[in-house]
Amino acid sequence: MTRLDVRDIPPVDRHPTIHDAFDDLAPGETLTIVNDHEPKPLFYEFQAEVDQFDADDYEVERVAADEFVARFPKGDA
Numbered sequence: 173m174t175r176l177d178v179r180d181i182p183p184v185d186r187h188p189t190i191h192d193a194f195d196d197l198a199p200g201e202t203l204t205i206v207n208d209h210e211p212k213p214l215f216y217e218f219q220a221e222v223d224q225f226d227a228d229d230y231e232v233e234r235v236a237a238d239e240f241v242a243r244f245p246k247g248d249a
Contacts (some may be wrong), residue, residue, distance in 0.1 A: 173201065173202050173203075173204055173208070174193055174196070174197060174202075174203050174204065175196060175202070175204045175205075176189070176190065176193050176205050176206070177205075177206040177242065178182070178190065178205055178206065178207055179206060179207065179208045179238075179239075186192065186206050186207075186214075187214060187217065189201070190205055190214065190244075191222075192209075192224040193223065194218075194225070194244060194246065197246045198246070199224065199246055199247060199248045200245075200246065200247075200248075201245075201246050202243050202244065202245045202246065203243070203244045203245075203246070204242070204244075205237075205241070205242050205244065206239060206240070206241055207239075207240045207242065208238045208239065209238075209240060210232060210234070210240050211232065211240065211242050214242075215227070215232075215242070217229060219242060223247075224247055224248070225244060225246065225247070226244050226245040226246065226247035229243075230242070230243065230244060230245065231243045
């Protein structure tokens, strides 16, 4: 599992950083990101653009008001 805390990354750089980290995963691995808001736009972006994103196994948990932990699993597609 790869964990990436993006809260200190400038917002304009977050999605490219997350995509790069996801691309580096092997099929069957999961990218866990920590964000300061629920990453719904990122989920929809992955769902539309990333064939290997396993949207069915995506999970997000609100840990605190400014801390969301989301799991982006990589499938075989």
